Amino acid sequence: MALDERRTQAFFALMEAGGLLEMLMEEQLRREGGISYLQFFLLARLAQAPQGRMRMTDLADTVVHSRSGLTYQAGKLEDSGLLRREPSEEDERSVSAVITDEGRQVLEKVLPGHVEVVERGMFDALDDAQAAALADALGAVRDRLRGLTPSSSERRRSRGRG
Amino acid sequence: MALDERRTQAFFALMEAGGLLEMLMEEQLRREGGISYLQFFLLARLAQAPQGRMRMTDLADTVVHSRSGLTYQAGKLEDSGLLRREPSEEDERSVSAVITDEGRQVLEKVLPGHVEVVERGMFDALDDAQAAALADALGAVRDRLRGLTPSSSERRRSRGRG
DNA sequence: TATTGTTATACTCTATAACTATA
DNA sequence: TATAGTTATAGAGTATAACAATA
Numbered sequence: 001m002a003l004d005e006r007r008t009q010a011f012f013a014l015m016e017a018g019g020l021l022e023m024l025m026e027e028q029l030r031r032e033g034g035i036s037y038l039q040f041f042l043l044a045r046l047a048q049a050p051q052g053r054m055r056m057t058d059l060a061d062t063v064v065h066s067r068s069g070l071t072y073q074a075g076k077l078e079d080s081g082l083l084r085r086e087p088s089e090e091d092e093r094s095v096s097a098v099i100t101d102e103g104r105q106v107l108e109k110v111l112p113g114h115v116e117v118v119e120r121g122m123f124d125a126l127d128d129a130q131a132a133a134l135a136d137a138l139g140a141v142r143d144r145l146r147g148l149t150p151s152s153s154e155r156r157r158s159r160g161r162g
Numbered sequence: 163m164a165l166d167e168r169r170t171q172a173f174f175a176l177m178e179a180g181g182l183l184e185m186l187m188e189e190q191l192r193r194e195g196g197i198s199y200l201q202f203f204l205l206a207r208l209a210q211a212p213q214g215r216m217r218m219t220d221l222a223d224t225v226v227h228s229r230s231g232l233t234y235q236a237g238k239l240e241d242s243g244l245l246r247r248e249p250s251e252e253d254e255r256s257v258s259a260v261i262t263d264e265g266r267q268v269l270e271k272v273l274p275g276h277v278e279v280v281e282r283g284m285f286d287a288l289d290d291a292q293a294a295a296l297a298d299a300l301g302a303v304r305d306r307l308r309g310l311t312p313s314s315s316e317r318r319r320s321r322g323r324g
Numbered sequence: 325t326a327t328t329g330t331t332a333t334a335c336t337c338t339a340t341a342a343c344t345a346t347a
Numbered sequence: 348t349a350t351a352g353t354t355a356t357a358g359a360g361t362a363t364a365a366c367a368a369t370a
Binding site for chain 1 (some may be wrong): 165168169171172173175176177178179180181182183184185186227277280281282283284285286287288290292293294295296297298299300301302303304305306307308310311
């Protein structure tokens with residue numbers, strides 16, 4: 001049990017900044033696109049994937065915590081017409097989530113405001129050197145944390161089914 | 163709409179690192195103390211306040227988003243005996259939340275493991291200089307974000323009551 | 325047997341609005 | 348009139364376990 005003053009500051013600042021930023025983004029995305037931050041994230045992942053398509057399991061591992069949680073969110077997005085699901089051809093157990101044209105339109109509509117929130121909230125406070133240092137340090141932290149947290153399928157294996 | 167490569171990296175790393183860290187802490191706190199991260203945060207705030215006591219409104223502004231949300235969490239913590247509420251003497255509208263001895267015990271029980279999670283997850287990846295840079299940059303970001311997000315009482319005034 | 329995805333279900337949490345009481 | 352706190356209520360999200368289908 002150590003954690004000096006600087007590290008304690010860094011930790012609390014990380015948690016609070018992340019939370020506040022998420023709150024601002026949530027508000028902007030809901031207002032301009034009628035979607036949550038999580039839904040935005042899912043759509044953005046799909047949009048940058050080849051053919052706007054990903055297997056449900058792979059998508060679950062990148063964002064949502066349980067598979068049933070992704071089924072729930074995918075259902076909502078499907079109801080809104082922003083995403084569709086279709087059976088995979090190679091593996092008939094699999095389902096692919098595909099972003100629709102309408103989904104891409106919502107993404108485009110929402111993106112400028114989203115970037116603006118991130119710029120104003122996060123980077124107006126930082127110069128280039130600070131931003132670069134932040135990217136390095138947080139990138140290292142994130143990579144380390146990825147190794148410490150189990151994926152959705154690993155968690156499923158170790159407990160029940162989910 | 164700009165946001166160069168480094169800033170984009172910093173942003174995604176911030177959001178993912180914050181989320182992963184919260185997931186690890188949540189697991190540890192639930193397992194060792196039967197409390198959530200939010201409840202841990204509330205208890206920790208009280209513990210460091212004079213006489214372990216804060217007004218409900220002040221407590222709400224530091225952590226929880228709506229007042230009714232704090233009432234809910236305070237009720238849970240009161241049921242577990244980790245906190246009690248008592249009427250304020252100066253202002254009879256106010257209620258003070260006070261951490262109990264049992265609450266302090268849970269905090270002590272849980273703290274070493276909590277610090278360990280933060281150390282292993284966050285700082286094993288960073289040297290002193292990086293940790294200091296992180297504290298500076300994130301502190302600046304947090305301060306800026308605080309100015310952009312309304313407090314619980316401000317939000318209440320601008321909308322309904324809540 | 326293991327994996328993919330869905331579903332049924334129960335639970336936690338959150339927020340809005342209405343309410344009481346005090347300033 | 349404004350503020351402090353609670354409550355009723357309804358909605359969103361989450362996770363566990365059980366399920367069907369395919370590998």
